[in-house]
């Protein structure tokens with residue numbers, strides 16, 4: 001069930017030294033391609049980084065990136081296509097990627113803690129293509145701790161803010 005995959009996805013930050021098969025990476029990219037986007041504008045570009053030397057360079061200016069993943073995806077907005085919904089669109093693609101990764105036994109972690117300008121230069125991105133999120137990918141080295149979530153009654157409001165009719 002989709003909810004089971006959603007609930008067992010975790011941010012994984014320690015990876016086995018084991019490559020990811022190409023067809024698995026392709027499935028993740030296909031999942032990204034089918035994400036919804038505002039007016040179906042698809043304002044995105046995805047850069048796959050697998051060479052360890054390049055991953056090490058990315059790590060040099062990404063304090064948020066822990067561990068040594070065998071691959072990472074850099075999710076970029078393409079501002080020449082559209083920018084009013086680009087961040088939301090990329091977030092949809094990111095979740096598609098991470099849920100598909102979970103379904104395939106991979107671990108993933110979204111990373112925002114990186115220097116955008118440095119990554120732009122390293123990946124030779126044109127100025128209208130901006131790196132917004134890194135997703136690290138790899139087989140988990142160990143099971144992740146399950147983080148807490150706010151209780152549902154704290155975050156859900158029925159009919160109006162503060163409403164607690166419980167949907168009845």
Ligand SMILES: Cc1cc2nc3c(=O)[nH]c(=O)nc-3n(C[C@H](O)[C@H](O)[C@H](O)COP(=O)(O)O)c2cc1C
Pocket residue numbers: 009010011012013064065066109110111112113114144147
């Ligand atoms: C937009 C965004 C940015 C994030 N940036 C980082 C990051 O830079 N480094 C990191 O280790 N985790 C990062 N995370 C992962 C969160 O820490 C993680 O999702 C949160 O602790 C909940 O854990 P879970 O993903 O296992 O449910 C980010 C998550 C999101 C959604």
